Amino acid sequence: MSLPPTPSQTVGPFFSFALVDGFFPNELVPLGTPGAILIRGQVTDSAG
Amino acid sequence: MSVEIDRLAQVTDTGEPPYDHPDYVATRLRAPNRPLLLLPDTLADPAGPVFGSDAVSTRDHDLTVQHAGEPLGERIIVTGRVLDGDGRPVRSSLVEIWQANAAGRYAHHVDRHAAPLDPNFTGVGRCVTDDEGWYRFVTVKPGAYPWRNHDNAWRPAHIHFSLFGRAFTERLVTQMYFPGDPLLELDPIYQSIRDPRSRERLISAFDLETTTPEWALGYRFDIVLRGPTPTPLED
Numbered sequence: 466m467s468l469p470p471t472p473s474q475t476v477g478p479f480f481s482f483a484l485v486d487g488f489f490p491n492e493l494v495p496l497g498t499p500g501a502i503l504i505r506g507q508v509t510d511s512a513g
Numbered sequence: 514m515s516v517e518i519d520r521l522a523q524v525t526d527t528g529e530p531p532y533d534h535p536d537y538v539a540t541r542l543r544a545p546n547r548p549l550l551l552l553p554d555t556l557a558d559p560a561g562p563v564f565g566s567d568a569v570s571t572r573d574h575d576l577t578v579q580h581a582g583e584p585l586g587e588r589i590i591v592t593g594r595v596l597d598g599d600g601r602p603v604r605s606s607l608v609e610i611w612q613a614n615a616a617g618r619y620a621h622h623v624d625r626h627a628a629p630l631d632p633n634f635t636g637v638g639r640c641v642t643d644d645e646g647w648y649r650f651v652t653v654k655p656g657a658y659p660w661r662n663h664d665n666a667w668r669p670a671h672i673h674f675s676l677f678g679r680a681f682t683e684r685l686v687t688q689m690y691f692p693g694d695p696l697l698e699l700d701p702i703y704q705s706i707r708d709p710r711s712r713e714r715l716i717s718a719f720d721l722e723t724t725t726p727e728w729a730l731g732y733r734f735d736i737v738l739r740g741p742t743p744t745p746l747e748d
Contacts, residue, residue, distance in 0.1 A: 467598055467599065468596060468597075468598050468599070468600055468737045469528060469598075469710075469711070469714065469737065470528065470598060470685075470737045470738065470739040471685060471687055471714055471715070471735075471736045471737050471738070472528050472529055472530065472687065472706050472711045472712070472714065472715060473529060473530065473685055473686055473687050474530070474673075474686070474687045474688040474702060474703075474715065475537075475539075475686075475688075475702055476673070476675075476686045477673060477688075478621075478623055479611070479613075479619040479621040479623065479624055480611060480673065480675075481621070482611070482619070482620060482621045482635075482637065483609065483610075483611030483636070483637040483673070483675075484609060484611070484675060511550055
């Protein structure tokens, strides 16, 4: 059996209140937690 | 242009909307103007993203009980299965939804549509699929709203879906529509999918079995995620 995939649609302009800001905070442990590490970086396209 | 891109370019329709769909005005600016770079499959971690079910509460799937009172509007149940291309259930996978309220207004600071906010409705829900790939939400039917893409442009009623699947290559962001909506024929976002069969897969089905007597209508919306090496569809 091979099922055709469900097509994608635009995320639209109103996603931030649902996904990024609320449910998945960028602090996975409380500040000051022993052993906590900070990960930061930069996302670039292929042209840098 | 690589051989792989050449091969993909020869496919008449993958079932996906094109990056540049002139009737959907925003795509004119954001569509890539250079050939895409294809990542080798080896970068697709089969373990995929893992979002623990412990972060999802038992009330998160019911958008009608997140505040002191019940939201206004037509209460509905939206349910379905998440499957892979071979028809196997995608288990323990996070499904997130967000939507406008019954008046067509998002609880988002950017939304300035002259329709009322509902203090009892945020419009955000999430759940994790069960062992058979089932998900289930209780919400209210979202309203249509204007969006200024063109003269007298209105979005058909829809619910946004975000799915992580089991690997990054299965990531899917899409929208679920409702059967019989007259705005579908006029909507450039929905119509950006060229193949009518692919478009129809975004329309939920009224489901009497899901409908709860004296309480809520039910809609069924099954979702098929692409695999690590999706096969483009050819007409």
